[in-house]
Amino acid sequence: xxxxxxxxxxxxxxxxxxxxxxxxxxxxxxxxxxxxxxxxxxxxxxxxxxxxxxxxxxxxxxxxxxxxxxxxxxxxxxxxxxxxxxxxxxxxxxxxxxxxxxxxxxxxxxxxxxxxxxxxxxxxxxxxxxxxxxxxxxxxxxxxxxxxxxxxxxxxxxxxxxxxxxxxxxxxxxxxxxxxxxxxxxxxxxxxxxxxxxxxxxxxxxxxxxxxxxxxxxxxxxxxxxxxxxxxxxxxxxxxxxxxxxxxxxxxxxxxxxxxxxxxxxxxxxxxxxxxxxxxxxxxxxxxxxxxxxxxxxxxxxxxxxxxxxxxxxxxxxxxxxxxxxxxxxxxxxxxxxxxxxxx
Ligand code: NDP
Numbered sequence: 001x002x003x004x005x006x007x008x009x010x011x012x013x014x015x016x017x018x019x020x021x022x023x024x025x026x027x028x029x030x031x032x033x034x035x036x037x038x039x040x041x042x043x044x045x046x047x048x049x050x051x052x053x054x055x056x057x058x059x060x061x062x063x064x065x066x067x068x069x070x071x072x073x074x075x076x077x078x079x080x081x082x083x084x085x086x087x088x089x090x091x092x093x094x095x096x097x098x099x100x101x102x103x104x105x106x107x108x109x110x111x112x113x114x115x116x117x118x119x120x121x122x123x124x125x126x127x128x129x130x131x132x133x134x135x136x137x138x139x140x141x142x143x144x145x146x147x148x149x150x151x152x153x154x155x156x157x158x159x160x161x162x163x164x165x166x167x168x169x170x171x172x173x174x175x176x177x178x179x180x181x182x183x184x185x186x187x188x189x190x191x192x193x194x195x196x197x198x199x200x201x202x203x204x205x206x207x208x209x210x211x212x213x214x215x216x217x218x219x220x221x222x223x224x225x226x227x228x229x230x231x232x233x234x235x236x237x238x239x240x241x242x243x244x245x246x247x248x249x250x251x252x253x254x255x256x257x258x259x260x261x262x263x264x265x266x267x268x269x270x271x272x273x274x275x276x277x278x279x280x281x282x283x284x285x286x287x288x289x290x291x292x293x294x295x296x297x298x299x300x301x302x303x304x305x306x307x308x309x310x311x312x313x314x315x316x317x318x319x320x321x322x323x324x325x326x327x328x329x330x331x332x333x334x335x336x337x338x339x340x341x342x343x344x
Pocket of ligand 1: 006007008009010011012013031032036057058080081082083084085098124125126127170195196197198199213214215
């Protein structure tokens with residue numbers, strides 16, 4: 001396949017890029033600046049099946065038109081670019097506008113300059129677009145792809161709570177994509193992937209801990225930063241559903257190559273993980289963590305019996321998803337974070 005991949009320099013995007021290139025697909029990576037082109041090139045030095053486009057602002061009209069022109073033409077577009085780094089955000093507009101307008105721009109772009117060749121657009125949405133996050137009771141609920149986060153756009157625009165803003169950005173970006181398909185009836189179909197928290201080793205170079213992406217930074221802060229001690233109270237990990245970054249990257253490739261996946265929304269999760277389980281893995285696999293990772297009650301799980309879950313069986317059945325063991329996800333990530341700390 002000839003693939004256009006947005007957000008190619010990110011935590012998730014760089015794993016997708018790696019798997020696409022290894023599978024011999026030809027990829028145009030879209031990033032925001034020349035320095036990001038240089039960074040991706042440095043992480044993937046030996047691939048001739050990689051070229052680049054720079055789109056500095058995906059909220060402008062026709063933002064992706066030039067990037068979408070290609071010989072040979074694109075078969076598939078994978079759109080992962082969307083703001084998630086809370087520390088870079090000062091108002092919910094900064095979450096909402098690029099998420100929503102970036103999504104509509106890529107779809108409009110495909111329709112206007114690549115509609116003869118692109119058969120499928122794959123969008124990285126999130127469980128953030130699905131879960132209720134306390135807005136309505138969800139004890140014992142098994143979320144499915146029929147569920148939507150109940151937040152309204154008005155709520156997101158009138159609160160300073162960035163969590164609500166991020167989650168609304170994912171919901172309304174995804175809604176805009178499905179609306180586009182319904183109203184425009186384009187020549188391509190859509191696959192949307194809804195992962196919860198994504199964890200696991202980094203494929204892109206991160207020189208300093210302060211440069212970590214949002215989900216990885218949360219693992220660092222809760223379990224690995226030197227200020228923590230074994231006595232630190234076991235912190236809640238926010239959302240207890242997760243998926244390994246290599247698995248969600250694989251889901252994007254499977255979404256590309258599975259014809260029957262068209263016009264489907266997939267919850268992509270390996271299931272639940274609690275802070276206690278993450279701490280237990282880090283403490284048993286990495287001796288350096290014994291002095292800084294909260295201890296809690298090793299072997300317990302800490303998840304209330306009424307905790308909600310999500311049904312990933314369609315992703316297993318239709319896409320053929322299988323899940324990386326939890327121990328590999330967190331042990332490999334933890335080891336890598338300690339190496340970054342040492343080298344910085
Ligand atoms: P990163 O922050 O590592 O990557 C985000 C990517 O989006 C980067 O390429 C970034 O480019 C780009 N981006 C961010 N803001 C903008 C903007 N305003 N305009 C254009 N591009 C932008 O995060 P992840 O890799 O984790 O996120 C990738 C996708 O996965 C996102 O859609 C996110 O919502 C989704 N996701 C992530 C989860 C996780 O736990 N990590 C969970 C569920 C979904 P730049 O480097 O230039 O800022």
